[in-house]
Amino acid sequence: MEIVQTKVTKARPIQEAQGEEFHVFRDRKSLHRGDVPGWFVYIYEYAWDAFLSHTTEIYSRTGHEGQGIFLGKYFRDEYGEFAVATYYFGGEGESSQAHVEMSEQCLSLISRQCLAEDLLMLIWIHTHPTFGAFYSGTDSHCLRTNFYMEFQIGIVVDIVRRELKGFRVRGGEVMGFNDFALYSGVSARIFQPYEKEGSSMVRAQSIEIKRKGSETARPPADEVLQEVKAINAALPHLRALLEGLLAREHDAQQERAAHDGAVAAEIASLRKELELIKGLIRKDEAAEAQWDFTASLTSPLDRIEAEVKSLGQLPDKFDTLTKSVQSQAKEPSRQTKLQAVMVTLLALIFLMLLIRLTLRP
Numbered sequence: 001m002e003i004v005q006t007k008v009t010k011a012r013p014i015q016e017a018q019g020e021e022f023h024v025f026r027d028r029k030s031l032h033r034g035d036v037p038g039w040f041v042y043i044y045e046y047a048w049d050a051f052l053s054h055t056t057e058i059y060s061r062t063g064h065e066g067q068g069i070f071l072g073k074y075f076r077d078e079y080g081e082f083a084v085a086t087y088y089f090g091g092e093g094e095s096s097q098a099h100v101e102m103s104e105q106c107l108s109l110i111s112r113q114c115l116a117e118d119l120l121m122l123i124w125i126h127t128h129p130t131f132g133a134f135y136s137g138t139d140s141h142c143l144r145t146n147f148y149m150e151f152q153i154g155i156v157v158d159i160v161r162r163e164l165k166g167f168r169v170r171g172g173e174v175m176g177f178n179d180f181a182l183y184s185g186v187s188a189r190i191f192q193p194y195e196k197e198g199s200s201m202v203r204a205q206s207i208e209i210k211r212k213g214s215e216t217a218r219p220p221a222d223e224v225l226q227e228v229k230a231i232n233a234a235l236p237h238l239r240a241l242l243e244g245l246l247a248r249e250h251d252a253q254q255e256r257a258a259h260d261g262a263v264a265a266e267i268a269s270l271r272k273e274l275e276l277i278k279g280l281i282r283k284d285e286a287a288e289a290q291w292d293f294t295a296s297l298t299s300p301l302d303r304i305e306a307e308v309k310s311l312g313q314l315p316d317k318f319d320t321l322t323k324s325v326q327s328q329a330k331e332p333s334r335q336t337k338l339q340a341v342m343v344t345l346l347a348l349i350f351l352m353l354l355i356r357l358t359l360r361p
Helices: 020-032 045-062 104-117 137-146 200-204 213-217 221-290 293-311 315-329 337-359
Strands: 039-044 067-077 080-090 120-127 153-158 163-170 173-176 180-183
Touching: 020 039, 020 067, 020 080, 039 045, 039 120, 045 067, 045 080, 045 120, 045 180, 067 104, 080 104, 080 120, 104 120, 120 137, 137 153, 137 163, 137 173
Parallel strands: 039 080, 039 180, 120 153
Antiparallel strands: 067 080, 067 120, 153 163, 163 173
């Protein structure tokens, strides 16, 4: 929906207000019977009834949404600023169960009336029959781009469930707004919509509503489409983020696979080396089992024994040393070949030295 922007204006002192419909606001303290909000919106009960009659007739006849604009004036007093909506102008244009627009001709008529009667477009109001009172993405965009001034608000009403919510734009953002009420031209009193039983507002609900069967129980297709478009607009960023995460996970998996492969190769290499060592040990043990170390010492020991006995000296020492060598030689499984050879050589050298010392004069 495109709405002609109203002229920029400042709040007028309430004392300058002309017309009996504004006299009640010269003493707002008595209206609120307590603290007066710094910003408030008052809607004339007769104008609200006109809105209900207009939109209920549209829904009864077509099952579609309805909308319009409340016109009025913008004031200030010692408590703050406030708007007073005194007139409702019903919007005309294309509509559906979930969408409504104002025609250029309708907007032109509203603009002319504002100029002729020195009024402002204060409130954009529309209905969500059977769907509840909420703002869709389209509604927020419309309010943000057309009704963003200090004195303007938006209201959405479910005329079947009798629910409503208010919104306003501050700092470019749409936020909830509850400081609005109806006022009566008869008594100095303010009240919430649907509060007064027996009023014309309630009577408007008695109009026969021609529902569209089970279709009205479904979410509004047009509004769902708008929300889907908004979600789709955010999908590229989410998709890029997800692809980045997937790429990082893939790289991490490749690194883990490479590391696992290197570890597996290292383990396989160690296993091969272990098997090789085991094979060498088995071969060495087999060779040691076949080698009669005692027999290998028999010949040199016999020769040394013959030489010592020929001298007729140190037989006891020789016997002791020979038994010691033979005893150690009987345990080849606990010594390597090199150790055995070293023991043999040391024994032979010791015996030769002993013989030489014996032969000295």
